Amino acid sequence: MKILTSTQIKECANQSIQSEITTSLELMESSALACFEWLKSRYSNEHNYYIFCGKGNNGGDGLALARLLYNENFNVEAFIIQSSADFSEDTQINFDKFPKSVYFIEGDDFEVTEEKAIIIDALFGTGLNKKLKGEAEKIVSKLNEINAIKISIDIPSGLFADSLPEENQIVFRADETLTFEFYKRSFLHLEAAQYAGKIHVLDIGLDKNLIENEKTDNYLIEYSHFEKNYKRRNPFSNKGNFGKAIIIGGSYGKIGSITLSTLSALRVGTGLVFTGAPEYGSLVLQTIAPEAMFFSCGDKYIEDIQIPFENYTIGIGPGLGTEATTKMAFEKMLENENNPMVLDADALNIISENKDLLNLIPKYSIITPHPKEFERLFGKTNSTLEQCELARKKAKEYEIVIVIKGHNTAILLPEGTCYYNATGNAGMAKGGSGDVLTGIITGLLAQGYDSKLATILGVYIHGKAGDYAYEKFSQESMTAQGIIQCLSDVFLELNK
Numbered sequence: 001m002k003i004l005t006s007t008q009i010k011e012c013a014n015q016s017i018q019s020e021i022t023t024s025l026e027l028m029e030s031s032a033l034a035c036f037e038w039l040k041s042r043y044s045n046e047h048n049y050y051i052f053c054g055k056g057n058n059g060g061d062g063l064a065l066a067r068l069l070y071n072e073n074f075n076v077e078a079f080i081i082q083s084s085a086d087f088s089e090d091t092q093i094n095f096d097k098f099p100k101s102v103y104f105i106e107g108d109d110f111e112v113t114e115e116k117a118i119i120i121d122a123l124f125g126t127g128l129n130k131k132l133k134g135e136a137e138k139i140v141s142k143l144n145e146i147n148a149i150k151i152s153i154d155i156p157s158g159l160f161a162d163s164l165p166e167e168n169q170i171v172f173r174a175d176e177t178l179t180f181e182f183y184k185r186s187f188l189h190l191e192a193a194q195y196a197g198k199i200h201v202l203d204i205g206l207d208k209n210l211i212e213n214e215k216t217d218n219y220l221i222e223y224s225h226f227e228k229n230y231k232r233r234n235p236f237s238n239k240g241n242f243g244k245a246i247i248i249g250g251s252y253g254k255i256g257s258i259t260l261s262t263l264s265a266l267r268v269g270t271g272l273v274f275t276g277a278p279e280y281g282s283l284v285l286q287t288i289a290p291e292a293m294f295f296s297c298g299d300k301y302i303e304d305i306q307i308p309f310e311n312y313t314i315g316i317g318p319g320l321g322t323e324a325t326t327k328m329a330f331e332k333m334l335e336n337e338n339n340p341m342v343l344d345a346d347a348l349n350i351i352s353e354n355k356d357l358l359n360l361i362p363k364y365s366i367i368t369p370h371p372k373e374f375e376r377l378f379g380k381t382n383s384t385l386e387q388c389e390l391a392r393k394k395a396k397e398y399e400i401v402i403v404i405k406g407h408n409t410a411i412l413l414p415e416g417t418c419y420y421n422a423t424g425n426a427g428m429a430k431g432g433s434g435d436v437l438t439g440i441i442t443g444l445l446a447q448g449y450d451s452k453l454a455t456i457l458g459v460y461i462h463g464k465a466g467d468y469a470y471e472k473f474s475q476e477s478m479t480a481q482g483i484i485q486c487l488s489d490v491f492l493e494l495n496k
């Protein structure tokens, strides 16, 4: 899915109107109708709906929704922010059409009975042009204190679509956001995501050809990406058709990480998986992952990386350690390898201590830092949005794929495009999840997916398996091994 800026979204709506595909009033009605259908499918008319509206078109969506709810016998009260601004044209029409009297409110002079309350935030949408202050700030602060189900229309009031809020900025805190046609970019960054809650993208009938023509460098990965690009296995194939993945890493006390990567590479369909680790890891690996083959890279640490065959894809880093001998072996390996590989964890820590190594990374390799590892590699930034933009620059500069792992993992490609992922959950914020991702991406790269697809599909699959693990084990009890177990659910769904 394309991620467009608020200006581009407005442009799409304007063009739809100018080309007479629709009118602005019809668009408002279809936005309200989409919200109404969504609400009706989830909440009964036992709830009391409190709809807070601004005077712009976001408020108009709220007033049209209030009418639709009222007409179907839902309990609705509409509140309108008292301000010097006039209603927008379509909002005025929807204000006039609402059959019940409304409350004009200033600051915190309104009451909400918490029991069975659903608060709908239609104060400000993508037309917000400055931070909230004065009356608007007071209203939103009071709403945030109320214990009720909270739903924002299009975007939580006080949040911008294309930039992130400052630390103490007042923003409506929604449990769910019903957003129109597109994810707003800010939803994909932690600083703003915490206000938006669960995102639901509703189709309001904007012309899909116009959307197609809008240019962007930011996308959201969707199931269709996976479905369209995943190569189904040819029934006449053999293990030689599905590549050789070499997983290198592990050190005393960290044989677990490399085992998790090995198991993950196996579970995404790789033909042959080899694990290179210190000798004492052999027994553990051969017991837990008997399908993989082991080769020794040293007695105590990784001291020498001698890969015993050709045509392979390397994933290196989990549990690798940063011993002096390991650093030397790693550097030598980088000098000798030309094919794209996956670099994670200690492989990145070694590089961050000697930045010249960045130039040795084979083109189109994939690095998978978490935000702290990224900072050690490329420097500090003031927000995750700035970090994402720095990663875009670095991905271009070194011709590598950068995966910034986090709440919404961001993938930056060498050509400058960003793909965000929305699968996954907080149960994955545990040791071992990253090792699983390394194994998945290495396994896909080994099977012949190019770096871009191996990463996009890998990150998506990883999060999706995490979501299945959540359903099966709970966020608390799920582990990295649970994620690996649930990889099969992702493929079973695909092959249904």
Ligand SMILES: NC(=O)C1=CN([C@@H]2O[C@H](COP(=O)(O)OP(=O)(O)OC[C@H]3O[C@@H](n4cnc5c(N)ncnc54)[C@H](OP(=O)(O)O)[C@@H]3O)[C@@H](O)[C@H]2O)[C@H](O)CC1
Pocket (backbone or CB within 6 Å): 009, 010, 013, 027, 028, 031, 054, 055, 056, 057, 058, 059, 060, 061, 085, 088, 123, 124, 125, 126, 127, 128, 129, 130, 131, 132, 133, 136, 153, 154, 155, 180, 206
């Ligand atoms: N584009 C689409 O596809 C559709 C969008 N819809 C909905 O419309 C909103 C965007 O509506 P817009 O009228 O452009 O803007 P808003 O309603 O978000 O806000 C404009 C009013 O808010 C005032 N404003 C702005 N910032 C502040 C602030 N910090 N404090 C107080 N007041 C503020 C502004 O007043 P000004 O005097 O500053 O101009 C306006 O009164 C979109 O989000 C969707 O919900 C359509 O309904 C369907 C198609």
Ligand SMILES: [K+]
Pocket (backbone or CB within 6 Å): 058, 121, 122, 123, 124, 125, 152, 153, 154, 155, 156, 157
């Ligand atoms: K809103």
